Amino acid sequence: MPLVLFEDHHWRNLAPLTLTRATFDVKAGARTFFEECVYANNPPNSAMVRKHLEKVTAERHGCKVNPGSFDSDAIFVNGLLHPATLDFSRLSQVSHTFAITSGGRLLAGRLPKKGAEHLQKCAFEGKPVNTKSLAVDKTTNVESSEGLLAEPWDLIRVLENALAMQTVAEQGSEIPGARIIGANPVVAEGANVEEGTVLDARQGSIYIGAGASVAPCRITGPAYIGMQTQVKQFAKIEKSYVGRDCRVAGEIEHSIISDYSNKAHDGFVGHSYVGEWANLGAMTTTSDLKMTYGNIKMGRDTGLNKVGSFFSDMSKTSIGTLVYSGRRIGVSSHLHGLVARDVPSFTIYGSGIGSKNAELELASAIETQRKVMPRRGQSMSKAYEQMMKDVFLATAQERKKAGVRKGKFSI
Template sequence: MNYILFDGAMRDQLLPFTFTRPVADIRIGILTIREKWEKMLGFTTTTVTEDYLAEKWTMIELESNVFINASFCPSAKLVELIKGLSENQAIFYKEEPLAFFTTENQEVDFETFDVVEYSNEDVLRVAHTWDIFSKNAEAIQRDFDLLTEGRASQPIPEMTVAFNKENIFIEEGAKLPFCSLNAQDGPIYIGKDAEIMEGAMVRGPFALCDHATLKMGAKIYGGTTIGPHTKVGGEVNNCVIFGYSNKGHDGFLGNAVIGEWCNLGADTNNSNLKNNYVDVKLWDYSAGRFAKTGLQFCGLMMGDHSKCGINTMFNTGTVVGVSANIFGSGFPRNFIPSFSWGGSAGFETYKTVKAFEVAKVVMARRGIEFSKEDEAILETVFEISKEWRRF
């Protein structure tokens, strides 16, 4: 069977993260949504996404295909139903297609499809940017169960303090001397060749992905994922960092989502609670205005390739686009468009030629090439985001 993950109706609500990736490649829990589906289905997947992303993430259609809405995370029951789909059958979530079977070049008319009953009680969906952190604890537990079933953890080092050891899983090559792991409130997963330095304190649910590093004395609270090849220090609470990003020093990051190739300067802090305790509003790209989240705690959303200087202060519910560079004293605005350069004193356009120079250097440090495809994607994001750069 050929499985194809499509972006679906929630794509624009997941900006700025979907400016530079399909919905399927959002990380929540330990794995990306694509990695979850591929592991549970037992097949690789391709993607239906925006035209400007399609050269990097292609779609391959075969004689028989099952399309899956990538904003939904898999469960055992859902995967069983999807594997059982046959021609002209579909699974719906409320009024929206979740998965459906088609033949090559078939014109899809859902009025002619048979709907397979699905109770939806195990749905875990990423429909808004804030779902990435607010549902992360549940996603960590699901991925932990998936990745560790029938496997044995590497031993916990003797000098590491560990609570609820059976809820801790350590992959091969991980280093964690003289740290504290408390898995009483949720599992702790330490990926391959990851490192937790001396004095770090961790509470689950927590995931430290492959080749990631927790710096000395870090304080990590539950519901946090640190993606592959990421370095983190300071205090972090209920955050998801996709990968290849750095928060290497002290400072607080809470109820936040950070994309790839980002860097937070020393003593960067974000507020995650308003002084009057009212629910937080976030910038909504599709509506062109700030929208209610229904959350009392909501911090920072930062798109790929964005950076901030030392002592940067982000207000509650700040959204930063792709490839922004923020510096200076005071609080910058709480919506910073892609390719912005500046801070509280004002912004100007961050020219692509300069942004690409930085991206090439940053990626080369990790042995990854800034490709022509990457450049073309960011050029398109630059054009798309012009309407919000009114300076």
């Protein structure tokens, strides 16, 4: 039975993380929802995404993207819905068209031709799906909606449980010289874990990928360290995901550090999300708790009293950057000093050191990324470069509204 993942309009809620990737390509723990489908031996046959993400999404997955027509037996699944909340085998046996909805959002369904065309048009334009117009049997599935993401802080809310499931193993590995505490399995086959490392598996399992290099440090589970990643001496990583080919040090607590990103020096990142190709300078620290111990607000109440910040792909911080809780950091933004506000994409943020915020030139952002990618054995494709150009144009009004000026940045 063909599976089609689609984006719904809640990509806006998760922006700016979703400016450079489809909703199903945002990490929810150690895996994206696309990767969860593959892990469950049910890889998506095709996907529906916003126009500017078509080619880069096809490159990432090798599947059809916005193909225009779909198999009449296809099951359409929201890219922000955890696949495990659906009984896909049972849905595949339903012979008639149907739609599972929640709060006006389409969760999953088998749609007639016109319904599929409407869904693709909405995904392509990034607009809400009119579930009332779908001429199918509809049902509200409360159980399924529990696995539906709606806001960026949902990624923090579900992180520990997600990691607990994603690091499950039947048995651990032999790790000479490391001290393992607790009964949960610790897997580190093909990784170099140096003597003196403490692996605390009392609250969850720990997975360390092949080719990873771990200097003496402390890692508390559930935790996932990606392949080829370097964990530096005296690092403290707790209940977090660190992706492949990263460089990390200092303290990382209850956070996601995506592939190819650096936090290679002391500093604290807590209850935060860091996108791909980000670089956090020495002593960069995020706040994740108010002095009043009240809930963090990001436009509205998150319902959580611990929320850090959300750094988009290619964002960077200078030495000694301090970021208030609940901040959204835009694509290819450069941060200096104290950051107490959201930062638009392609912005050099200098307010925290007494300078005026300036627009980062697109050519400079592309050239920097072109230099960075080969350092991890990658190269910039034409699709990736065009995606950066499209995001730059799409976020121009955001910069204008925030008073970001054009011109040279100076300290």
